[in-house]
Amino acid sequence: MNPALHDIVHALEWIQSEIHVFGGNKNKITVMGHSGGAAITDYLSISSYAQKLFHQSVMMSRSGGNVVNIVPDRNQGASRRLANRVGCTSMGLKDEGWDNVETVEGILSCLRNKSALELSAQQPLGEPEGLFFGGPALDYGEYALLPSIYPVLDKQRRNMPVLTGTVSKEWWDSRDTVINALEVDQNKLRYWCNRSIKTRGYNASESTVLMCMNEYNTTSKSIYLWDDISIYVPEIELANSIAAQSDAVYLYQFEYEDFGDAYFAGVGLPQPPKEAFPGHAYELIYLIGQHLGNFTAKDYQIKYLYSQIFVDFINHGTPATKNRKWDRYNPKDKNYFVIDFPDPTLESPGMKNDYHKEAYEFWHKIVPNYAGERHIPLSEEDSKTIINGIKELEDPELQKYESYTTVIPEVNSPYMKNVNWELMFWIAVGLAILLTIALCCIFVFAQRKRRTYETL
Template sequence: MICRNGFIEGRKSDLSHNNRTGLIFQGIPYGKGISGTKRFNLGQEVADWDNILDVKHFSPGCIYNSSSDHGPKKSNFNDLTEDCLKTNIYTSKYCLINRNCSVLFYIHSGNNLAYGPSMFNEETIVDNFANDESRIVVVTANYRLGLMGFINLNSKLNLTAPQNLGLFDLVLALKWVQKEIHIFGGDPIKVTIGGDGSGAELAHLISLSPKARGLFSKILKMSGTVDNLYKNGDEMSDRLIAIEAKCANNATNWDLVVEVENVLSCLRTKTPQIIVNSLRAVESKYNISKKGYSQDYGVNSFFEKDIETLASECTIVPLMIGTTEKESMASRTIVQRDQNNTVYIDEDNLKFYCEFSLVDMIFVNQSNAVDICIKDHSKNVNRSLSIIDDTKYFIPIITEAKYATSKGSPVYLYNFEYNQMKKDFTTDSFLSQENMPIKGSDSIYFMGNFRGDVTQKYYQIRKAYIDVFVSFINNGNASTKNNTFDVYNPKLNNYFAIDFDENATMPGMKNGYHSDSLKYYNNLLLKGGSFNLNRNETSFVRYSQLDKALHTFNDTYTIPGFVEPIPLEKRTKIALSTIAILVVLFLAVILSLWCCLTRSQKAGYKTLN
């Protein structure tokens, strides 16, 4: 096969579970000029090559070393490189012949710090999309991670290292798709950008950027969106990384262009391993992790304007967006067990996570807003577990669904509620655990993320699960022959429930998507008043550090088999009763000892007399 830059040779896939085959091209270059002295530069289009390029297997991914790597198989530097801007194409015979297939440009997750497209399972991609029946061409791409991809030493300065390089990489890959995808049977005007977790967040940010206008026609976001960007995002972590790499020190003046450019020049001389190891060291020493993207401004920036302004200027396109029922449960350290294994809600941790969840929302009376949060989330375990998820996932996604609907976009909202996943796996992969579904668990059925060994039940569920997504990618409408998927109606707050009975049949449409979260938010606005967005990362970083410490030293709550905690009032009464009983017992012991001592003294007096 010939691309604009030269000949390539791919391969035919193995038969999928449903006897489907695809055509695979892995490791096709889409960008260059990002390594060595060109580190922190924008990627450039690739030059032509003379020989036939072997693209039968994955090329090395973008280099990283982060504690965000929770995968079952840790990557090593032999699998990674700095010069990593490559795409992977999954297509079919039908698409190659007809050249009119829809395209899914899917962005991998990993908190902008880890992983790559090799996390996806080829059999899953072929069986779900890249076959003669589904007729979808799938594109995945490497993009720079960590400091390499999201450096920000001072957002106020015009530096030679732009912010949001990883996002620029993905736009460069999308431009490559526009020029090349017809060769693989894809239609460049039918491109859906999507992802899960941080991949969904990046897809959202790309959809807002003027740099990506005209590069996509639909958006698919799974467990991720962005409603706020810090203007000084990652400045603290990136400066610490530079110090760790011995390119800066505590005396460095970060407001002087000359000094910061000297730091960048130094960082360009370091090996890639030193850079990523310095990031890992900062994570360990300071409990600080990079977030990735940050707000930038100007003609040469990625966003150019505030994201709120960009949202109002967006092109109207179909949107499919949703979450898992449990998501991250990041506030789980609130729920503790005492010596008798009784579950209770830790009041100090509850207050902390309420403060943390509202760190991006500046109310006139912040303590009042925190009190509203405490009252709502102390009701039961499930509410306490959703404190962070309410403001990070559920409420922003409802807000986005309402806003997109008001602008005229057809919106398809879903919630992945399938909690019997253990039946679908023969081994305990890091996602096949109790209390499913959590963030990322649905991706195992979508792209096969870190799939592990599966049972026949998995294939049955996957086949039923994927149809609504295939329909959306192909038609811009998620309804199928077997499932009616209505567009979002803000008055009903309706959504498509993804769950399965024994016959792998889904319940379909329901009303009241995460209604408890919505009630809490409405109550917060009613009693707490309006708020402004916090554009400074300082508070977020501080709370993130404390959050990591809590999870390190205090994550003792095991979710399976939990019972409802004893309410605060009842626990207080029990505690007071227990104290009273102990006091009575103590006084009784003292009284007994005093009586015994008195009798002994009287006996002694009699003897002496």
């Protein structure tokens, strides 16, 4: 069970026994992950067996924070289908023969003789049937890593410093809802509301879907719909849970947008449009050099300033320094540190309150009033019901959209975030005054010329 997690735990055990050889401190181990890696870091943090092997953690843009629970039969259906399709068994998914240990051992022996290419080629073919290879499973025994469901393990975290946060634009998967500056595509908005409600584990009744559509029926909000339920709301849930059990949780949001040519998508791949920055993982160019493009002198300064946040946390258990005021997260205030690098000082704005509060209030208070109790799956069959419910929404015509949609910005949209509207207003007023003066001058000149002709 959970071989990947056991590999990581084995690595942590090795670090515990050998880190002193490299000058390290076995009592000051930090586990750090981004996206799926952040989800793995979270699993390690709720495992009573694994959490004793490290002392603080960093979780960046954690994915998978919704109803995908830890269940005992995780990946069972997908594994059985795979064995059948590559010729290692003729049994169906629910055949009683799967309960025979000798039969299963024979199937496993057959699978070990198959190439990685043959096995991996079958994986996407089962996904339309709702047979995914998902996350870790609930396990048992002396070396069990995840012996209970997530809501139970989530309340058994170790008291340790945690640094966690997101970028300000993440996925933008629901960007296809935007038609122009003021208009939202109602069909696509319905799709994303329906999908989001089901992904959160609620009943997608017509009244709930309409209520969601009303909430997100502006371009500045609809573009963030999927980000809200897949990243931002789960991030607050994570921070709240950790804060209830830890003395030191630090939340941030990376908001720097002016990447220029510093980010390189890859050979033959289209560059993201300027308005999409900072998207999911884009900020890693300043931390680990992923998708590294052409750095300017400013980019090198940002690289130092940004990476120093993590260096300080790893060394001291807090990102706060004498020159960087960073308060611990308080669930009541939802306070977080804004990471940005404005000219000329490159000094981040610092602490703010109400991290994605509006989205959190909507999905935590308003939606449950309409949709009722949230369903937490206790088996893969439950998860399959949710997944198939989402897959039923897949309308090929509805989902035909380009990788990046060209959007005409509205005043309140993220595209126009840095426009100085007060300055623009006074410029417009000034132009109007100049135009009025010009018209008056023309009128006076015309009147004088007319009088000249009248005196002839």
